[in-house]
Amino acid sequence: MTCRIIPRLDIKGPNLVKGIHLEGLRILGKPEAFAKHYYEQGADELIYMDIVASLYERNSLAELISTTAQKIFIPLTVGGGLRSIKDIETVLGAGADKVAINTAAIRNPDFIKEAAEKYGSSTIIVSIEAIKKSNGSYEAFTDNGREETGLDVFEWAKQAAALGAGEILITSVDREGTGFGFDLPLVKKMSESVSIPVIALGGGGSVEHIHEVITKGKADAVSIASLLHYDFIRNHDMLKADYSDEGNIDYLKSGKPFSNIQPLSMKEIKRFLINTDVACRPVEV
Amino acid sequence: MHSNKKIAIINYGVGNLFSVKQACETFGMTGVITSSPEMIETCDAVILPGVGAFGSAMQSLEKNCLVPVIKKAAYSGKPFLGICLGMQLLLEKSHEFGLFDGLGIIKGEVIRFKQDKGPSQKMLRIPHIGWNRIEPPLNRTWNNSYLKTVPARSFMYFVHSYYAVPDDPDIILSNTIYGEQKFCSSFQYENILGCQFHPEKSGSIGLEIYKTLASELDSHGSI
Numbered sequence: 001m002t003c004r005i006i007p008r009l010d011i012k013g014p015n016l017v018k019g020i021h022l023e024g025l026r027i028l029g030k031p032e033a034f035a036k037h038y039y040e041q042g043a044d045e046l047i048y049m050d051i052v053a054s055l056y057e058r059n060s061l062a063e064l065i066s067t068t069a070q071k072i073f074i075p076l077t078v079g080g081g082l083r084s085i086k087d088i089e090t091v092l093g094a095g096a097d098k099v100a101i102n103t104a105a106i107r108n109p110d111f112i113k114e115a116a117e118k119y120g121s122s123t124i125i126v127s128i129e130a131i132k133k134s135n136g137s138y139e140a141f142t143d144n145g146r147e148e149t150g151l152d153v154f155e156w157a158k159q160a161a162a163l164g165a166g167e168i169l170i171t172s173v174d175r176e177g178t179g180f181g182f183d184l185p186l187v188k189k190m191s192e193s194v195s196i197p198v199i200a201l202g203g204g205g206s207v208e209h210i211h212e213v214i215t216k217g218k219a220d221a222v223s224i225a226s227l228l229h230y231d232f233i234r235n236h237d238m239l240k241a242d243y244s245d246e247g248n249i250d251y252l253k254s255g256k257p258f259s260n261i262q263p264l265s266m267k268e269i270k271r272f273l274i275n276t277d278v279a280c281r282p283v284e285v
Numbered sequence: 286m287h288s289n290k291k292i293a294i295i296n297y298g299v300g301n302l303f304s305v306k307q308a309c310e311t312f313g314m315t316g317v318i319t320s321s322p323e324m325i326e327t328c329d330a331v332i333l334p335g336v337g338a339f340g341s342a343m344q345s346l347e348k349n350c351l352v353p354v355i356k357k358a359a360y361s362g363k364p365f366l367g368i369c370l371g372m373q374l375l376l377e378k379s380h381e382f383g384l385f386d387g388l389g390i391i392k393g394e395v396i397r398f399k400q401d402k403g404p405s406q407k408m409l410r411i412p413h414i415g416w417n418r419i420e421p422p423l424n425r426t427w428n429n430s431y432l433k434t435v436p437a438r439s440f441m442y443f444v445h446s447y448y449a450v451p452d453d454p455d456i457i458l459s460n461t462i463y464g465e466q467k468f469c470s471s472f473q474y475e476n477i478l479g480c481q482f483h484p485e486k487s488g489s490i491g492l493e494i495y496k497t498l499a500s501e502l503d504s505h506g507s508i
Contacts, residue, residue: 001463002416002440039488044416044442070307075442075486095303097486119300120337120370122412122444166412166444195400197410220410281416281440 002279003214004044004221005269006199007228009034010051011080014060017051018226019177025051028229029236032068037232039072041266042283046072047100047169047223050080051144062094069095079127079169088115092123100169102127103142106149106156109163116164125199126160127169128153130186138186145173153186154193161194168194169223172202177226179205179260187217199223206262207272214278224269231263289313290502293328295355295371296320297345300336305368308485308492312499322354329502331358335370336444339379339395342370343387352388359390364498365477366431372471372479373449381447391474393451398466409464416440419459419470419482430458431478431501432471434493441470441482441491448481 009031010017016031028034035046048068050061061078069076078091079100088099099119105112105126116124129145130138130153140151149156157168170190172183180203187200197220200213204224213219266283273280292309294302296318306316309332317328325331333355335342346352359365359375367375376387379395387395398411418438427433443461448468451457461470461481471480484491 001410001413004415066303069301069303073304073308073485073488073492075444075483092301093303095301095307097301097304117338117341121446122414123336167414195408195410196412197414221415 001220002044002281003219003273004199005210005266005273005280006045006047006077006221006223007034007038007043007266008047008049008201008223008225010049010225011061011064012050012052014064016229018229019051028233031064032071033236034229034232035068036071037236038228038266039074042270042281043074043266044221044281045075045077047077047079048096049100050078052080062090065091065094065096077125079125085114085118088119092119098123098125098166100125100127102129103147105160106140106142106151109159112160112163112165116166121164121166121196124165125167125169126157126165127171128157128160129171129173130183131173132183132186141173154189157190157194161196165196167197167199167221169199169201175203176201178203179226179262181205181209182213182217182219182222184213184217187213187219191218191220197221205260207264207269210269211273211276211278214273226261227264228266230261231265234263289315290329290499291315291317291327292498293325293331293358294318295325295331295333295351297335297342297349297351300334300370302334304485305332305334308495309499311492312496314495314499314502320349320351322350325351325354325358328363330364330498331355331366333365333367333371333374335368335374337370339370339373339381339387339447340383340385342374343385346374346388355388356390359388359477362476364501366494366498367477367479368485369445369481369483372481373447375477375479376449376451379447390477391449391451391456391472391479392453393449395447395449397447398463398468409466412444412446413463414444415442416487417443417461417463417470417482419461421459422454422457425458427458430473431494431497432458432473434497435490439490441480441484441487443470443482445481449479 075097077098078096129141138153199221200219201223309316456472458471484494
């Protein structure tokens, strides 16, 4: 089996954003442009995460999914604030292939069962946000690491798999956005806890980090954001698009790199993995 | 390419039909998402997509009175594509959550990947999700098939836990190896193509199949 590299795009309204440590959200550009670029560069799938997910923005998300899915012929997962079967129906109908659910599943685990029975297990990804406790255990959180649940992430993942989840997306909240590398013990233990595929997210800052989360962490797929986004931004003029009244674009104007994060293209990642004998789909030419 | 041909994309409740339609339209065909038997009959080709469970999909086809029109289309000689669960439904029966009868257009059955560890002792992840190679069986080429422009050993995108085992090995177009298990990843019987992978989710290589479908409809050609 080949390991998948999955760019993750955090969406706020019509924009791709990135949370930068202690600085809040910054606009990076238009998600469709990034998505198309990653598709052409050999991304294996894409994840859109609606990070504000308020009700009135749902329609614009559906539109964004449709414009993306018109041009992009790889699987698209959509997550963020999906609370009901109707929400899932909306995003699948717009052209998403899979959904990632977190809070709604934790509040009502039977939601996983209901969704898997209706749409098939392979459509339902259960997203788990993990925070390491001082005693070394990992607790599941919701709302971008703000709300604690008291659940042990590994026990919760096993339960989710038993209820019909098709994949687990495990995010290390501690590592996310830092570029310090993935939390290898977390990912490895997760991979050993369930027999469904595990997607690792949070902390990737270099190609070596991606390599080790596959080889040592036993991840089936790796989701990355900043390093790809920064590579795209430095090679494209993102300021041509119109961001009028949409938020803070100071970051874009500044032209600064993300700290601790090596800008990398999809091609460079795939080339490195193939050269180090990690099975992955080569970039199409 | 401007074929202006109508492709019926059979809608029986679930799955992402949007991408199938977009893939058709990329090559000038009009994708018609429909559950109407009358509409399906007027189309030039039929695609049976699908994700989810076999038994409930069959129930849904029956409830929507789609079984006779699907069989008619498959036997009519029109291009007919079964994708993923749509491929599996063409078989006689499936072992998914019990034993269910399928459409019986292709002789054979649908079985699940074995989870037990093989000689390598590596746990097999089920579902099989991701990119994997498709290879023609020994002494078989893809000339004059729906895969005629696809290079051997291309990567395609898979999402499934079950796979089709056709009785007649000669209809197998490609095999794929997952863990240590080799399975039929596509078959072609006359006008009927079944593929376990998703051509509309397999990048530009997967789209080749839609391109071949479009040129086939234009030329009444060589498949």
